[in-house]
Amino acid sequence: MVGMDDPIVVVGGGILGASVACRTAERTDRSVVVLERADALGAGTTAASSLGLRQYGNEVQVRMKREGKRFYNDLLEAYFVPYDATDVVLCATTDDGRESLAGMREAEHPSGSPSEMLDGDDVRAVVTAPAVRTEDVTGALYRANAGFFRDSGAVVEAVASRARAAGTTFETGVDVERIVVEDGRAVGVETTDGVRNASAVVAAAGPWNDALCRRAGVELPVRQQRMCVFDFERGRPFSRPPPKLRHVETGVTFRGRPDGRVLAYHSAPADDKYAASEQFDPDVDAAVGVLEEVQETVRESAEVLLPALADASLVSERVAYPSRTPDGNPVVGWTEVPGLLVAATHSRGVQYAPAIGDIVARQLAGDPTDYYPDVSISRFDGFGDSV
Amino acid sequence: MNRIVVVGAGIAGTSAAYHLTEQTDAEVLVVDRGDIGSETTARSTAVFRQMGDPVLDPMKRYALETYNEFLGDPRTDVEFHLIGRLEAATADGSDIEATESVRSLDPNELGSAVVFPELDTDAITGAVYQPNAGIFDPVALAEEFAARARERGAAFRTGAAVTDVSVERKRVTGVELGDETVEASHVVAAAGPWNRELAAMAGADLPQRHTLAPILRLEPDEAFTHTLPNLKLDSGNYLLGQPDGTVLVGHSPGGYADAGTEYDPDEVSDTVPDGLRAEMLEAVGTVVPALADAEVIEEWVGVRSLTPDGLPVVGELREGLSVMAFNSEGIQLAPAAGRVVTAEVAGREDEFAGDVSPSRFA
Numbered sequence: 001m002v003g004m005d006d007p008i009v010v011v012g013g014g015i016l017g018a019s020v021a022c023r024t025a026e027r028t029d030r031s032v033v034v035l036e037r038a039d040a041l042g043a044g045t046t047a048a049s050s051l052g053l054r055q056y057g058n059e060v061q062v063r064m065k066r067e068g069k070r071f072y073n074d075l076l077e078a079y080f081v082p083y084d085a086t087d088v089v090l091c092a093t094t095d096d097g098r099e100s101l102a103g104m105r106e107a108e109h110p111s112g113s114p115s116e117m118l119d120g121d122d123v124r125a126v127v128t129a130p131a132v133r134t135e136d137v138t139g140a141l142y143r144a145n146a147g148f149f150r151d152s153g154a155v156v157e158a159v160a161s162r163a164r165a166a167g168t169t170f171e172t173g174v175d176v177e178r179i180v181v182e183d184g185r186a187v188g189v190e191t192t193d194g195v196r197n198a199s200a201v202v203a204a205a206g207p208w209n210d211a212l213c214r215r216a217g218v219e220l221p222v223r224q225q226r227m228c229v230f231d232f233e234r235g236r237p238f239s240r241p242p243p244k245l246r247h248v249e250t251g252v253t254f255r256g257r258p259d260g261r262v263l264a265y266h267s268a269p270a271d272d273k274y275a276a277s278e279q280f281d282p283d284v285d286a287a288v289g290v291l292e293e294v295q296e297t298v299r300e301s302a303e304v305l306l307p308a309l310a311d312a313s314l315v316s317e318r319v320a321y322p323s324r325t326p327d328g329n330p331v332v333g334w335t336e337v338p339g340l341l342v343a344a345t346h347s348r349g350v351q352y353a354p355a356i357g358d359i360v361a362r363q364l365a366g367d368p369t370d371y372y373p374d375v376s377i378s379r380f381d382g383f384g385d386s387v
Numbered sequence: 388m389n390r391i392v393v394v395g396a397g398i399a400g401t402s403a404a405y406h407l408t409e410q411t412d413a414e415v416l417v418v419d420r421g422d423i424g425s426e427t428t429a430r431s432t433a434v435f436r437q438m439g440d441p442v443l444d445p446m447k448r449y450a451l452e453t454y455n456e457f458l459g460d461p462r463t464d465v466e467f468h469l470i471g472r473l474e475a476a477t478a479d480g481s482d483i484e485a486t487e488s489v490r491s492l493d494p495n496e497l498g499s500a501v502v503f504p505e506l507d508t509d510a511i512t513g514a515v516y517q518p519n520a521g522i523f524d525p526v527a528l529a530e531e532f533a534a535r536a537r538e539r540g541a542a543f544r545t546g547a548a549v550t551d552v553s554v555e556r557k558r559v560t561g562v563e564l565g566d567e568t569v570e571a572s573h574v575v576a577a578a579g580p581w582n583r584e585l586a587a588m589a590g591a592d593l594p595q596r597h598t599l600a601p602i603l604r605l606e607p608d609e610a611f612t613h614t615l616p617n618l619k620l621d622s623g624n625y626l627l628g629q630p631d632g633t634v635l636v637g638h639s640p641g642g643y644a645d646a647g648t649e650y651d652p653d654e655v656s657d658t659v660p661d662g663l664r665a666e667m668l669e670a671v672g673t674v675v676p677a678l679a680d681a682e683v684i685e686e687w688v689g690v691r692s693l694t695p696d697g698l699p700v701v702g703e704l705r706e707g708l709s710v711m712a713f714n715s716e717g718i719q720l721a722p723a724a725g726r727v728v729t730a731e732v733a734g735r736e737d738e739f740a741g742d743v744s745p746s747r748f749a
Contacts, residue, residue, distance in 0.1 A: 072502065084613065085471055085613070130457075
């Protein structure tokens with residue numbers, strides 16, 4: 001039998017795991033250990049993230065993002081984490097696409113940042129985006145007040161530093177193979193480095209959560225979408241890097257970086273992203289690599305919206321597995337197995353991480369959270385938790 | 388005789404030359420006592436923002452289309468940096484106007500809405516935030532206008548001061564550069580704070596007043612993690628981050644009613660007066676404590692022009708003489724003003740002309 005003296009073990013040293021550890025260590029007296037299988041924190045899904053902060057979504061999403069921004073303001077006051085403001089322009093090149101953007105704008109909760117529907121012709125009169133080609137744009141949703149961290153390692157390290165200051169231990173190169181469940185309760189983890197006892201286990205391992213939790217007897221209402229990520233480099237820098245630019249019809253997103261590179265990523269457009277997703281084993285699927293046809297789609301989208309990429313060279317490509325949930329809200333907190341908690345998002349992990357960390361910390365401390373009905377696993381039919 | 392002389396090679400004069408050479412067959416000569424963009428333009432902070440103003444915004448949209456074209460040219464030196472703009476009250480009861488695009492923020496909300504970790508929100512009583520605001524390099528913009536005008540045949544004479552305006556039979560017929568007379572079918576006054584003097588040489592009165600636009604460039608002790616936004620305080624003091632990590636601090640004392648008429652821009656020194664310097668540093672140090680001990684590494688003083696109704700004054704002042712005058716915001720309005728003057732010279736009426744015509748004060 002494990003005691004409450006055993007540490008809380010967080011599986012996954014990405015932005016979610018680091019935030020859970022930070023906020024738990026700051027809220028409770030309990031010791032926290034974060035286990036990361038890679039050799040560096042934030043090297044998995046966080047490294048493939050666009051690292052953006054925006055402020056759109058339903059009421060709960062905006063509230064969580066605002067909480068996140070407040071946390072990051074405090075973090076940036078204390079740690080050097082380069083951050084750059086940007087614009088976000090979602091472009092449609094068909095009438096249906098424009099309708100879909102208008103629908104997205106309708107769905108934005110008014111507590112988010114102001115946004116604006118623009119005609120294609122208006123984009124270059126409102127947004128300083130010289131590289132964007134607007135001839136084929138039938139409509140655009142302009143979302144200001146956005147920005148992104150320049151480097152995933154820097155933001156995760158800063159959160160981890162704060163967590164360490166509150167007593168958290170981070171161990172890298174430790175792969176958690178199994179969550180140990182005894183008498184129906186999570187009591188530890190089995191790692192490549194031996195068994196660790198735990199007073200509670202938090203699964204914050206991104207796309208690796210599903211397999212971990214399933215072996216512990218917990219099915220998650222979380223799937224992954226296959227996302228191909230590309231880095232382009234031009235022979236010469238942009239006088240103004242492109243904004244975050246999404247082509248709604250193709251599912252391709254571009255984002256200029258201050259170093260002159262352009263990040264591009266593609267996930268298949270779908271009305272219901274959860275339905276279009278599956279539970280991937282990233283270690284198996286990654287062998288498939290980037291599909292030829294996806295690269296072609298990105299090139300075609302660039303011709304339409306960002307012709308400056310025509311002579312750019314592709315310097316790297318990889319596959320990432322952003323998680324998707326049935327309603328788009330994160331899945332956070334207690335599961336059916338006492339002692340096992342989960343931290344999962346519908347993409348946007350960097351933005352939600354501070355709020356998610358706080359929810360987990362409160363549940364571990366026995367404090368109530370207003371977010372429970374909107375983020376608990378038990379909000380979905382067929383899923384329960386130990387509460 | 389089909390020669391247009393533009394007086395002033397700042398953002399206004401170079402925009403005029405760019406539009407005149409694009410849309411007319413006239414010979415265009417730009418004269419400036421200094422260099423291209425070397426006076427008022429160089430002293431501008433070059434903030435660009437659209438405020439939801441029904442008259443000014445369409446002009447600014449035209450400007451942004453023009454500047455987007457410049458930025459898209461691989462040869463350009465023009466840069467733009469998005470920094471956002473926060474207007475904040477530090478005293479109770481200060482009114483800060485919110486619009487549809489500029490949302491009012493409670494000070495408690497600021498940290499959850501705006502990335503500005505260095506701001507002491509306890510020192511703020513109210514705020515509005517406008518994310519779509521940024522900064523250009525003003526001299527690069529003027530040089531880009533000038534380069535394009537030159538490619539289309541415009542001539543630039545720098546280091547040439549206008550000493551008088553020639554008037555014959557109530558019509559302006561040219562300018563005098565010391566001993567030399569340059570004849571012109573039309574003269575465009577684009578000389579910023581010297582416009583009043585130019586107009587007076589032609590016997591015309593220009594409703595334009597001036598205030599000092601002092602700037603201190605601060606070097607923070609430690610680098611910030613982001614470029615600080617443009618923060619405008621109700622006291623008239625403001626700051627804005629620069630791409631190189633320095634921070635400009637400025638002061639704007641108010642509108643036309645409080646402004647002076649007889650500022651001689653030649654007499655204004657680039658040293659910020661001591662009292663003003665202390666006030667500016669105190670004001671920004673209170674809201675951004677990390678700047679309280681920052682070193683002043685550069686300073687200058689611009690002369691800001693203001694108009695009675697806050698709109699530009701662009702168009703014919705008297706026969707043969709047109710003016711391009713702004714209520715501040717010259718970088719944002721110069722493209723539209725250049726277009727208006729050009730249409731007028733060509734005998735057309737630009738869609739913006741009615742709102743900015745000097746005749747509204749007649």
